[in-house]
């Protein structure tokens with residue numbers, strides 16, 4: 001089988017990921033921060049180490065400000081719902097995932113917040129001057145995705161930071177973190193939200209966020225933290241303020257494995273390999289008469305997410321044919337209806353090809369061969 005759906009979650013996972021989970025489940029297994037016994041302390045140490053390493057990885061200043069969540073969606077919900085209040089204005093773009101748009105729409109309906117959507121071009125280009133022009137007195141935040149999960153375009157965070165002054169910059173880095181450099185300081189990010197199961201190579205069910213010092217978010221969940229057990233009030237110190245209930249410690253252990261793999265392989269090499277695969281796919285598919293490729297794939301800043309359609313075929317038909325040959329891609333709207341309105345593929349969507357570090361050139365050759373057959377009809 002050939003797996004080309006790494007934008008949804010990376011597969012296979014590196015051996016390191018499997019090893020760390022295996023060790024945790026077999027030999028540690030305690031509930032962290034709850035009990036005083038050795039296994040509970042070992043579990044807490046696993047989390048501490050992952051928090052430290054991940055904070056360093058994004059050049060955060062304080063590991064207590066790194067919060068583990070269930071996924072990228074939960075991180076974005078906490079950032080958006082925890083920050084915005086009545087009468088706030090927020091700026092976003094037409095390439096956002098529903099994990100951004102749905103919490104924003106909820107707040108619009110519930111609290112009357114005002115949303116300005118900056119329309120990107122069909123190629124995914126964002127007019128940064130338009131962001132500047134959209135800023136108002138009550139603008140609280142800009143929410144933007146770093147890499148598009150539909151057309152792979154990345155946005156220049158540093159340039160964007162410069163035009164928004166002290167407005168809070170919330171970045172959805174689900175598609176970039178791990179493979180593309182992200183630096184909280186250099187990129188001027190205030191809240192970074194991401195999944196840990198894509199290019200960080202952790203297990204599903206784990207996400208994280210980094211909240212810059214000075215930013216207060218209203219927590220969305222309350223309960224047991226293992227700390228301050230004498231109090232019926234939820235703790236207001238980090239990370240406990242935003243992390244409650246038994247954490248996904250096996251997932252956090254898997255993240256340590258993912259980070260070890262990235263360190264061993266080199267982030268640059270991972271990025272380079274992904275770019276090679278993207279370039280190969282785009283170059284070859286451009287030679288097909290009846291394949292439409294979306295976005296702009298010149299340059300080497302895109303993530304390896306390629307959306308296409310075959311003329312006169314529905315994406316679902318193409319996905320069905322590929323699946324029959326054990327080639328696994330994603331078809332449809334990829335949880336981003338606005339992005340498809342932007343590129344002109346709403347409501348049918350596209351066929352999305354997303355290779356990963358472990359994709360081989362021969363997998364791509366086989367994929368192209370099958371695509372040729374499907375395109376011929």
Ligand SMILES: Cc1ncc(COP(=O)(O)O)c(C=O)c1O
Pocket residue numbers: 007008071072073074097099145147148149172174175194195196207
């Ligand atoms: C750009 C983007 N944002 C948010 C998400 C949601 O992440 P998760 O599936 O970890 O909740 C995804 C997942 O595909 C994504 O690609």
